[in-house]
Amino acid sequence: MTSKKDLSERDICTKYIQPALEKAGWNTLTQIREEVSFTDGRIYVKGNLTSRGKRKRADYILYYKPNIPIAIIEAKDNKHSVKSGIQQGLGYAEILDIPSVYSSNGDGFYEHDRTCSGGQIVLGRKVNSNGFTVC
Secondary structure (H helix, E strand, C coil), rough: CCCCCHHHHHHHHHHHHHHHHHHHCCCCCCCCEEECCCCCEEEEEEEEHHHHHHHCCCEEEEEEEEEEEEEEEEEEECCCCCCCHHHHHHHHHHHHHHEEEEECCCCEEEEEEEEECCCCCCCCCCCHHCCCCCC
């Protein structure tokens, strides 16, 4: 049997994150988008040559209703900690103006709420797969 540490990021998405979202009641057809590219990549110019850098791609974007995104999930393989994707996800959330960011390595989810309440920002907390509820 393969160890969770040997699984790729995509395997973690398929075997752990997607089932947790479905178990929590998220609709895979209307509320979940996977591997969402949202930039074409930086343009590099060198003399007369141009090229593009890597596209920015969120592993998951969760939607309350069509065109109303409410969360980004950034997945990492299990060799990384559950928090490892939070910084990348925060960058994406800032660009896309999405209020919540989650990071997961298959062991659970780490949440960061970007909304302000009384001037305070909730920095983060770990939630297990069962605590990931649908809106």
